[in-house]
Amino acid sequence: MSIRSLMRSAAGRVLAAALAVAAVTAGLTSPAAAQSRATAEKAPAHTGCDPIAGPTCLLPYPDDWYTRPDRWTPTGRRLDFSASDLPVSALAGPTDPTAWNRLDGFSPGSALVLTVPGLDPAASGLAPITDIGRSLAPSAPIVILDQTTGTRWPYWAELDANDPQHRALLVHPARDFLDGHHYVVGIRNLRTATGAPIPPPAPFARILGHRLPKQDPLRERQSELKPDLRTLTRDGVRTSDLYLAWDFTVASAASLTGDLTSIRDDAFARLGSAAPAFTVTSVTDLTPTQDPDIARVVDGTIQLPSYLSQPGGPTGSVFNRGPDGRPAQLPGNIQTANFRCEIPRAAWTKPSQAALYGHGLLGSRDEVGAANVRAMAGEHDFTFCATDWIGMAAEDQNTVVAALGNLNAFPEVTERVQQGVLNAMFLGRALVNPAGFAASSAFRAPDGHPLLDPRAGVVYDGNSQGGIVGGVLVAASPDVKRGVLGVTGMNYSLLLNRSVDFAALQPALDAGYPDKLQQQLVFQLTQLLWDHAETDGYAEHLTDGRQVLMDVAFGDHQVANVSADVEARTIGARLHVPAVAVGRSPDVVPYWGIAPSPTVRYQGSAMVVWDSGTPPAPLTNTAPTGPRYGHDPHEDPRNSPLVRLQKAVFLTTGVVIDVCGGAPCTEPPAS
Incomplete structure (x- = not known):
């Protein structure tokens, strides 16, 4: 769906x-x-x-x-x-x-x-x-x-x-x-x-x-x-x-990121050099007929401190705050985060690169089993593991809808998302600590040889919401230094009016704040809280010692290109050029203020625009609805073998290679 x-x-x-x-x-x-x-x-x-x-x-x-x-x-x-x-x-x-x-x-x-x-x-x-x-x-x-x-x-x-x-x-x-x-x-x-x-x-x-x-x-x-x-x-x-x-x-940066960095620092100080506690709940081996790319699926749970206000941190929780106003763990409050890992067949020949995957809007960890993620794993020997972005996962749908009609409830979204980012950090630590997943029989072949290479570290790949929230993970994780942010952007207050996805949620906003002028102020006020839980609040320092590759779908109906352009300018990403064919962009100076990539093998952060032939988005703060805006290219980049090749090289080496032969990057619409 x-x-x-x-x-x-x-x-x-x-x-x-x-x-x-x-x-x-x-x-x-x-x-x-x-x-x-x-x-x-x-x-x-x-x-x-x-x-x-x-x-x-x-x-x-x-x-x-x-x-x-x-x-x-x-x-x-x-x-x-x-x-x-x-x-x-x-x-x-x-x-x-x-x-x-x-x-x-x-x-x-x-x-x-x-x-x-x-x-x-x-x-x-x-x-x-x-x-x-x-x-x-x-x-x-x-x-x-x-x-x-x-x-x-x-x-x-x-x-x-x-x-x-x-x-x-x-x-x-x-x-x-x-x-x-x-x-x-x-x-x-x-x-x-x-x-x-x-x-x-x-x-x-x-x-x-x-x-x-x-x-x-x-x-x-x-x-x-x-x-x-x-x-x-x-x-x-x-x-x-x-x-x-x-x-x-x-x-200030301390104000924008302080809640997340405080729970990160506290949780990892408690963990020390140990691996996070985890439980494998199921191991499913697949035949090549069942799946030519993935040989094993591992499901389980990981345990870590919860800084939320209710035991176990269910949807609707906010931070429990201490006397200093920062989040504090209630005595004995533990977060149990579900995870799913997909181990490729290639890992039986060579231990795989560990990677975290970030799912899309109000989705779940099961998206790690999508065809494009499995293809990336099989083609390039990645083991992708995912946990739910709690706060913005499937289980949070009621909470998100209610928060749009009641600003008082909005911290229930953004504060739980931050706990979800911490969950993903702990999953990443389990992937790189030799005493973590690599020591479990679930991540070893029958002859005992490892299917993971923890020495290679852990990287990140996410799409849509996984790109928007994933920027926070890359910025704040002690282990992830390189990430791909697919069909991404930042600043929900800029995005929502411009996204076809928001039409389904607009009635909730209308019910709570029927005046349209008030709605613009609601967007700005929610952004003050979103900044703690999406890339916008971390962007200025996102590429300090880290690299990101932004994949953008030209004319995206769900994540507006303008939001990706703002992000690229803010983080200093270089642009693959030519970005699009002459005449495709309506701008006087296409991609104004984004410096071009200096070489065809660029070591650094970059943005690559993928064009499936979709018309440009509206020039107003409205969504591209209706036949004249054509096919939604939102899922096209992730389904391209060329994109997967570029991502794999970047994630393992930090080099952005030109897979488009010095031309604009184009790809037929995904079937």
Whole structure:
């Protein structure tokens, strides 16, 4: 069953039940959460919504108005949302800000969100998705300045095509903002379709004027924005041209990744030099007639500390947090993670390369038995092992649907995913520790010779969600130094509107947050939590001492190519060139800002685009639905023998070879 079919049927089965759960739990807050919220709100930096841009709270977004000074964080700030700032779920009521207020800044993948009545992007000269380079022009109407370095930041701007009522302006960073940096935004010279200038919002116009009297409610805001206006002026932006200006701080690496790295460090310190505890539950030997590639399937469980709030960490669990706010193991709480391994026939001749496999959207470890994975194992002597990405596995479907209608439930997704990543790390350690799987009879031939080579280490290969979450595993694992991220991207807040998969889940979001403008803010708020559990929060340091190969399907219907492009720019991946045939890309400069691979045998991280002939995706934030977008190429790269050859060479040597003969990489659609 395809991912889209799975999601349609799954959403149909569980939507009513999940939304009912969200309604039943409306307003329920644990005493610990309530106490944490009260502590966070003792001395807010501001009261109410930022007055500079009108009555809608959180606009513009992201905005340091919703932070407060904190000398204990790396950025010197901390998010300071109150329940009255955040969207209210029609199913579950107000949002408890505790999970957000742990952060010391905003997401590095944050889109800027605001409303500009009457705005015409073309008449205003906004940089579109097809011409990112225009965003850095001296006269660009939107200027994003990294105040830490003094440089301008690239972006593209679009109106929300899903919301003709509000037509929110969305400004997406073309490369993730840098962890811990401070940014100033200036928006100027905006125009309507007739070319008429759009005046600034009345409160901001007053701020731009003369010094306001002490009793004026905007006086303090005027003082706060004065340094930003000076910064913009130094960059050539005249205050008289401004429609709006504000600033925001990006969360530090410690804030983004600290929960996962803390449970990793604690769990591996407890493990020491030992192999993880595991149990083999079944060994199935296959004849060549049954499977020409795979000789043995091993199923089992692996045991490790659980840092979740319920015994055994079932779906719906969140982190159990200690006095320092970091996840802590409840006494005796053990996570039992299921695994499945596929051992190729080639291993009976030469011990195989150990590899972890990451499954797709709301799937399971059983995807390691898919035909393309078995073919890769058989052709290139890999033993692939997989565990479920708990938090985003088949068993979590109800939880995910409920969380879309109730922000209070969203940590149940992202915090359990982090435990799932730790599960995969322990599976990887069992593969490389000589006292682990290699010592088990299940991983030995009848004559006793090993079928695994733990000395070769462990590598990673994953597709779709396995690429999006797999980037976290590669970034954080103590054992995985090289990984393939197939049909990948990052930043779910950018992806969801652009994915055909989200149509099946959209009713859950509509039920909780029916207003389309609020939905854009919900996407941004969930991204603040997603950053802990998907590549976006780890991207800046993903390739520090590690290598990744990104395989992209041109025109992908499920994981938008723009999200892969942002990832490639952020991690510094080089591009196989020519990437696509002339005329295939609608961009003025195709793959702007992604440097080409310097050689046909490139040692480093890279992105390769595979073209099955599918039309380009929409240029709006909408999914490629309908016949005019043709065949969905999402599964094509993994089914190509050439792709599997390139992956195998990369995973075992770190070299990206050109398997396309110096031409764009093309592959007929998978049958």
